[in-house]
Each structure stands twice: as C-alpha cells, then as structure tokens.
Amino acid sequence: DGGITQSPKYLFRKEGQNVTLSCEQNLNHDAMYWYRQDPGQGLRLIYYSQIVNDFQKGDIAEGYSVSREKKESFPLTVTSAQKNPTAFYLCASTTKPLSSLGTEAFFGQGTRLTVV
Amino acid sequence: AQSVTQPDIHITVSEGASLELRCNYSYGATPYLFWYVQSPGQGLQLLLKYFSGDTLVQGIKGFEAEFKRSQSSFNLRKPSVHWSDAAEYFCAVGEAGYNKLIFGAGTRLAVHP
Numbered sequence A: 001d002g003g004i005t006q007s008p009k010y011l012f013r014k015e016g017q018n019v020t021l022s023c024e025q026n027l028n029h030d031a032m033y034w035y036r037q038d039p040g041q042g043l044r045l046i047y048y049s050q051i052v053n054d055f056q057k058g059d060i061a062e063g064y065s066v067s068r069e070k071k072e073s074f075p076l077t078v079t080s081a082q083k084n085p086t087a088f089y090l091c092a093s094t095t096k097p098l099s100s101l102g103t104e105a106f107f108g109q110g111t112r113l114t115v116v
Numbered sequence B: 001a002q003s004v005t006q007p008d009i010h011i012t013v014s015e016g017a018s019l020e021l022r023c024n025y026s027y028g029a030t031p032y033l034f035w036y037v038q039s040p041g042q043g044l045q046l047l048l049k050y051f052s053g054d055t056l057v058q059g060i061k062g063f064e065a066e067f068k069r070s071q072s073s074f075n076l077r078k079p080s081v082h083w084s085d086a087a088e089y090f091c092a093v094g095e096a097g098y099n100k101l102i103f104g105a106g107t108r109l110a111v112h113p
Helices: none
Strands: A004-007 A010-013 A019-025 A031-037 A043-051 A054-057 A064-066 A076-078 A087-094 A111-115 B003-005 B010-014 B019-021 B024-026 B031-038 B044-050 B056-058 B064-068 B073-078 B087-095 B107-112
Touching: A004 A087, A010 A019, A019 A031, A019 A087, A019 A111, A043 A064, B003 B087, B010 B019, B019 B107, B024 B073, B031 B064, B031 B073, B044 B056, B044 B064, B044 B073, B073 B087
Parallel strands: A010 A111, B010 B107
Antiparallel strands: A004 A019, A019 A076, A031 A043, A031 A087, A043 A054, A064 A076, A087 A111, B003 B024, B019 B073, B031 B044, B031 B087, B056 B064, B064 B073, B087 B107
C-alpha cells in the first residue's frame, strides 16, 4: 500500500543533542512538508520541499534543518538550537505544490519527540 | 494575515445526536478549504475538501461541510454521531500561490454513549 512512513514513532533526546526524524513516501509525490503540532495550536509549517535538492523555510524553521536528496525521503533534523523541541512532528506530501488548485496533503502517523 | 479560527476547543455530544463544528477563516482571495480528523497519537486523515463549485461538499464517514463566503465559514456537520467519531478535528485553509496550509487550533470531540 502507498503511504507515508515516519520513524520512529517515539523519540527521546537529551538536551544539547541533535536528532533526525525520518519521513519516507512511496506515493511518487513531488512535494513534502514538515509540520510541528503542539496542544491547542494546530499545526505549524517548519520546512517544505517542492522538488529534489530544493527546500524552503516555513513559519518556524529556526533550530531545524532538512535535506531532500531523494524524491521519496525528507528527513528533519532537530538541532540543539531548537529551544523547545518537545512536540509531535508530522510529515506530509502532495502530488504537486500546495499552491496548485486541487492539491490535498497526505500525512504520516507522526513522531513524538521528547527532550529529557 | 491569514488565519483560521475554530471557536470551540472541546465539544461533547451524545451518540446519535447531530454535530456541527465551526470554522472561520480570514483570507483575501478564494481559499481552498479542508477538514482533517486526527485520532490520538495518529496522523491526519482528510475528511473533505472544497476548491470550487457546489458549496456543500460531502466527505467520508458521513460528514459534510458548507462553504459560506459571506460568513467566511466552512462548518463541518454530521447528522448522527457515532462513538468512533471521537477525535480531534482540524480545519485548514490554503491559497493559490502559497505553499502551505494554515490550520486552526482544532476541536476535540467527545461522544457520550
């Protein structure tokens, strides 16, 4: 079955450490996105990529980094510069950029990151 | 600035009762509108979407939503709620030329037997 796979489901990190969250899709989608979810705040965009080897900052990119070396993969690194990294992280993909009419986003199951 | 407001943080209904979840948006142009549902600890599943045309849209699981331009609203409705509908519901708005969805804060739905 096609879909988006995020791993791991739960992740614990010590303060000061970098950690990488995995997102893989086999939907052949061009665009991929990372969102952060905090209770009562909805979802906020961290980074997005419309095509391989290209990505743009979203609304809350500080303290995060991404890469897009393959169409199916869009890993997110939470760096030690991110002041409050504990959150639920969601990866999404679309067939074409969200700016295009008719596009809908498909989401992975999420990774819950906890800083200990 | 673009924004989406879901006025109700929590809603509790009895099983079999009707449901309406409110969503208001602030946008300059014609928006693309979505409703997603999220079960605890899970990703988001698309319930329905509106891009153009008929302002009453049907979705999965018996949900529907109506786009009212004059009220800047896109409320989600279901005539008879099932216990399995208990989840968190998010309204989202997109706009042509912008590569992101703006999400509301969500409404958590509880269903009493």
